Amino acid sequence: MNARWRLAAALIATAQLALSAQSNPELDRLMGLLAQRQHGEADFSETRYLSLLKQPLKSSGVLVYDAPDHLEQRTAQPKAQTVVLDHGVVTLSIGKRQRVLRLADYPQVAPLIDSIRATLAGDRAALERAFQVGFDGSLEHWQLRLTPRDPALAATLARIDMRGERDAIREVQVMQADGDHSVMSITPRE
Amino acid sequence: MTRTRVRSLSLWLLLVAMALVVVSRARYSADLSAFLPRAPSAAQQLLVQQLQDGLASRLILVGIEGGDGAARARVSRALAAMLRARAEFISVSNGEDSSQDKDREFVFRHRYVLSPAVSPARFSVDGLRAAIADTLELVASPAGLSAKSLFVNDPTGETLQVIDQLQGTQPHREAGVWSSADGARALLIAQTRAAGSDTDGQAHAIGLIRSAFAAAATPTATATALPTATPLRLLLSGPGVFSVDARMTIEHEALRLSLLSTALIVSLLLLVYRSLPTLLIGLLPVACGALAGVAAVALGFGVVHGITLGFGVTLIGESVDYSIYLFIQSPGGRAAGAGTANAAAPSNTATTSNAAARSLWRTIGLGVLTSICGFASLLPSSFPGLAQLGLFSISGLAAAAAVTRFVLPQLPVRLKVADLAPLGAAAARLIARARLPWGVAAGLALACALVLFHDRDRLWNRDLSALSPVSADAQALDAAMRTDLGAPDIGDLVVVNADSEQVALQRAESVGARLDALVGQQVIGGYDSAARFLPSAYTQAARQASLPEQPLLRSRLALVAASLDLKVDALQPFVQQLTAARTAAPLTRADLDGTSFALGADALLWQRDGAWHALLPLRPPATGAGAPVDGEGGGADEINIERVRAAVADVAPDHVLVMNIKHELDALYGSYLAEAVHLSLAGLGAIVVLLLVALRSAARAARVVAPLLLAVLVVAAGFTLAGTRLTILHLVGMLLIVAVGSNYALFFDRRAADHDPAALPVTLASLLIANACTVIGFGVLAFADVPVLSALGATVAPGTLLALLFAALLAPRRMLAGA
Numbered sequence A: 001m002n003a004r005w006r007l008a009a010a011l012i013a014t015a016q017l018a019l020s021a022q023s024n025p026e027l028d029r030l031m032g033l034l035a036q037r038q039h040g041e042a043d044f045s046e047t048r049y050l051s052l053l054k055q056p057l058k059s060s061g062v063l064v065y066d067a068p069d070h071l072e073q074r075t076a077q078p079k080a081q082t083v084v085l086d087h088g089v090v091t092l093s094i095g096k097r098q099r100v101l102r103l104a105d106y107p108q109v110a111p112l113i114d115s116i117r118a119t120l121a122g123d124r125a126a127l128e129r130a131f132q133v134g135f136d137g138s139l140e141h142w143q144l145r146l147t148p149r150d151p152a153l154a155a156t157l158a159r160i161d162m163r164g165e166r167d168a169i170r171e172v173q174v175m176q177a178d179g180d181h182s183v184m185s186i187t188p189r190e
Numbered sequence B: 001m002t003r004t005r006v007r008s009l010s011l012w013l014l015l016v017a018m019a020l021v022v023v024s025r026a027r028y029s030a031d032l033s034a035f036l037p038r039a040p041s042a043a044q045q046l047l048v049q050q051l052q053d054g055l056a057s058r059l060i061l062v063g064i065e066g067g068d069g070a071a072r073a074r075v076s077r078a079l080a081a082m083l084r085a086r087a088e089f090i091s092v093s094n095g096e097d098s099s100q101d102k103d104r105e106f107v108f109r110h111r112y113v114l115s116p117a118v119s120p121a122r123f124s125v126d127g128l129r130a131a132i133a134d135t136l137e138l139v140a141s142p143a144g145l146s147a148k149s150l151f152v153n154d155p156t157g158e159t160l161q162v163i164d165q166l167q168g169t170q171p172h173r174e175a176g177v178w179s180s181a182d183g184a185r186a187l188l189i190a191q192t193r194a195a196g197s198d199t200d201g202q203a204h205a206i207g208l209i210r211s212a213f214a215a216a217a218t219p220t221a222t223a224t225a226l227p228t229a230t231p232l233r234l235l236l237s238g239p240g241v242f243s244v245d246a247r248m249t250i251e252h253e254a255l256r257l258s259l260l261s262t263a264l265i266v267s268l269l270l271l272v273y274r275s276l277p278t279l280l281i282g283l284l285p286v287a288c289g290a291l292a293g294v295a296a297v298a299l300g301f302g303v304v305h306g307i308t309l310g311f312g313v314t315l316i317g318e319s320v321d322y323s324i325y326l327f328i329q330s331p332g333g334r335a336a337g338a339g340t341a342n343a344a345a346p347s348n349t350a351t352t353s354n355a356a357a358r359s360l361w362r363t364i365g366l367g368v369l370t371s372i373c374g375f376a377s378l379l380p381s382s383f384p385g386l387a388q389l390g391l392f393s394i395s396g397l398a399a400a401a402a403v404t405r406f407v408l409p410q411l412p413v414r415l416k417v418a419d420l421a422p423l424g425a426a427a428a429r430l431i432a433r434a435r436l437p438w439g440v441a442a443g444l445a446l447a448c449a450l451v452l453f454h455d456r457d458r459l460w461n462r463d464l465s466a467l468s469p470v471s472a473d474a475q476a477l478d479a480a481m482r483t484d485l486g487a488p489d490i491g492d493l494v495v496v497n498a499d500s501e502q503v504a505l506q507r508a509e510s511v512g513a514r515l516d517a518l519v520g521q522q523v524i525g526g527y528d529s530a531a532r533f534l535p536s537a538y539t540q541a542a543r544q545a546s547l548p549e550q551p552l553l554r555s556r557l558a559l560v561a562a563s564l565d566l567k568v569d570a571l572q573p574f575v576q577q578l579t580a581a582r583t584a585a586p587l588t589r590a591d592l593d594g595t596s597f598a599l600g601a602d603a604l605l606w607q608r609d610g611a612w613h614a615l616l617p618l619r620p621p622a623t624g625a626g627a628p629v630d631g632e633g634g635g636a637d638e639i640n641i642e643r644v645r646a647a648v649a650d651v652a653p654d655h656v657l658v659m660n661i662k663h664e665l666d667a668l669y670g671s672y673l674a675e676a677v678h679l680s681l682a683g684l685g686a687i688v689v690l691l692l693v694a695l696r697s698a699a700r701a702a703r704v705v706a707p708l709l710l711a712v713l714v715v716a717a718g719f720t721l722a723g724t725r726l727t728i729l730h731l732v733g734m735l736l737i738v739a740v741g742s743n744y745a746l747f748f749d750r751r752a753a754d755h756d757p758a759a760l761p762v763t764l765a766s767l768l769i770a771n772a773c774t775v776i777g778f779g780v781l782a783f784a785d786v787p788v789l790s791a792l793g794a795t796v797a798p799g800t801l802l803a804l805l806f807a808a809l810l811a812p813r814r815m816l817a818g819a
Helices: A003-023 A025-036 A110-121 A124-130 B002-025 B042-053 B069-084 B097-109 B125-140 B144-153 B158-166 B199-217 B239-273 B276-301 B306-329 B331-335 B351-376 B384-410 B421-433 B438-454 B472-484 B501-520 B537-546 B550-564 B568-582 B597-604 B641-648 B661-695 B698-721 B728-754 B757-781 B787-810
Strands: A039-049 A057-066 A070-077 A081-086 A089-094 A097-102 A131-137 A142-148 A157-165 A168-176 A181-188 B027-029 B059-065 B089-093 B172-174 B177-179 B185-192 B233-237 B303-305 B492-498 B605-608 B611-619 B656-660
Touching: A025 A110, A025 A124, A025 A131, A070 A110, A081 A110, A089 B125, A097 B158, A110 A124, A110 A142, A110 A157, A110 A168, A124 A131, A124 A142, B002 B276, B002 B384, B027 B306, B059 B069, B059 B199, B059 B239, B059 B472, B069 B089, B069 B172, B069 B177, B069 B185, B069 B199, B089 B597, B097 B158, B125 B144, B125 B550, B144 B568, B185 B199, B185 B472, B185 B597, B199 B233, B199 B239, B233 B239, B233 B472, B239 B276, B239 B306, B239 B472, B239 B757, B276 B303, B276 B306, B276 B384, B303 B306, B303 B384, B306 B351, B306 B384, B306 B728, B306 B757, B351 B384, B351 B661, B351 B728, B384 B728, B421 B757, B421 B787, B438 B698, B438 B787, B492 B501, B492 B641, B501 B537, B501 B605, B501 B611, B501 B641, B550 B568, B597 B605, B597 B611, B641 B656, B656 B661, B661 B698, B661 B728, B698 B728, B698 B787, B728 B757, B728 B787, B757 B787
Parallel strands: B027 B303
Antiparallel strands: A039 A057, A039 A181, A057 A070, A070 A081, A081 A089, A089 A097, A131 A142, A142 A157, A157 A168, A168 A181, B059 B185, B059 B233, B089 B185, B172 B177, B177 B185, B492 B611, B492 B656, B605 B611
């Protein structure tokens, strides 16, 4: 194979990626598939790489989703902590303390928290309001790349990559602009 | 004769001129303070002062409805910008980012003197480790993205400590500005420079808001509003708005009703007097009475309440009676043939006429005295509105009677009065046929008394809001906007008094520490305090002293960082900022300017007459196990105020008060209601004594009083049966029934006493006309939108009619002999 062919292939791939946001029938089908899912539970384990810390932070627990806008992240290890997103309100419980955040009040954080919910709900409109959505792969093995549209958000969040199989998300990678990043692996309980 | 006339008329003109000067220079007020009792205790005084011109009274709540969220937000921003440019407003808050950023910056900058967690232990190795580990958990959470930048500056999380304390005070946001919980209404708070009691200033500020809104809401060519979007609407609420509305209503009602009742009474009198000059002369006592009443109130109180002028309507109803009695019953009037009368000037034609004239004046004079006895009982009332009404009525009636007695007969005018003898004769025949046996009257009185006794616990409306001219809809809107803004009407609160700002803040901090414990026990849901964002200098210094010096901090931090796997270099900003905070100048009130905490500080801490007051409003505990969202639970329990009292009892006992505003105000009103009942009974007692002395017969006095009491009982029972609970204004109305009705009863008594059956028809005719005027005057008042006016009208109109009826039916039959 010569270099020219590889360049052409790369160009086609890029064009496909660019086009995908507007009219990708596979993305539409994926969203439709995800939207059918009313309830889901999955184990997760997450590793965070923060420049502040000498070691990565590892945590694990359970994710619970109820369509269309209830998402819980119950961390069991290393310390119990629960984050509940419900109707646009985030309740963060650590120990006895509770913090309540209204997503609308935090335009800088909201898209990050909402991205998983919107993907699970197959809410393409919500996803595309905040992100440029790139689709790759097939329904069986898909990848989404979410790139912030808002420059202010892009200053802290570089991108979110999701990997999944049919109506299940298997991995979420968050890449922050300063190089900190996290990887969450998800295993559906079924 | 001529000399007397000149002397009377010139004295009268002099008095009128003086009254005119007083009236034209008087101060008139139309705020709601006429409905607020004068407060006896210091705490209640503080309360009433705050209601009148405290910060809360200077807040105008602004709502924008209609259109879509983006349009409401755009208008909210434009409106706020326009109003902020005006000197009439101290501040305008709408939650837009600029103010939010300032708030966050303020909290961040002053976190080490604001955070209640700052103590020497917190910056020990163990304390630092625990605090930093806590914050790290937050950084590791999904919300960590925003917490991370905070972490390097504030790893112990002091900013969050402060924000946690202040949480729940921020309203919801929609499209970047404050909105109602359902997002359908954008919200702003404007703080006016004018005090709430400055109704003109409030009206001006409201006008500015309306015109700024009109300018902001007008769709421009660049506006992106959809053509189908509903137009935006402006909603205003708050004490100032209520005052301005109330003034408009009262002015409008007083004018409308005065015009209406004047027109009706004038029409009726024209039928009787048949000539314009006679009519004008007949109204002269009314005009002089009103003038004297306003002048007396202006002199006695320094300020005339708008509502007092509203009551002026009532005076028309009673003082017009005097000229009616004079014209119709005076010897001149009686001697005259069909349609024409001689001059009312006393004609010394016959001694009988003179005797009749003296008899007439004695009766009218006694009537005036009874009325004065009744109204005098209002004078000591603690309700400024009632006391003014009392003085207004006494001086007005006295002046009207005096003008009727001494001025009208001196006027060189020929009077024309219709022949009312046929009307009187018909009435006399009716009375002769119908009569009310004493037994039946006693039975009726007993029945009414039983009705009242049966409902004795629900007889009186002890709720001060029953007097409020603010409509239920307006009150509901106000409550909704306040709830959405997180500034609900204060129910329970702790008031701290001190000689200086610093002592007030220290005491507020001591009280706050006790209240924190109560929050833990769920006795209260939370509380606000100025010390949260403006700690006392003492507390600030103590917190600064808790911060370790830099070398010490560095060595401790190195230990902590090693155990938490932290890169200690990353925390360099923290070390520098904490070191700077150790020696920073203390935070003062001026540092709050530009943040939304400035408004809070003014509301919760203020100076008045050399004394400082701090207010700590309490939030009720949330009900149910479900966690409240945003600190605003759906349902809420009552606060057990005794437990609060017990908890703060040891903090400067003489300077700390715990109270529930509504209970306090209602208790205040209740005590005034009781006072008014006692005063009215005293007035009734005075009337009985007066009649006993004047009539020199217990039987005659009883005959005069019986129909009045019966009328009052029937009216009160009627209200109770109709489900209306009586207010202080109904009580005043009953007093008026006695005052006006006593004139009727006295005339019947006179006719029975002087054995002059020929006089009866004319007396009856004059009473019928007089009563018709009273019923018209008060009947019109009954349709007023202002509760105090309508309660009065609805009591007096039927009451005086009944008083006349009972007086006629209970009158001695011998009076009718020969009729």
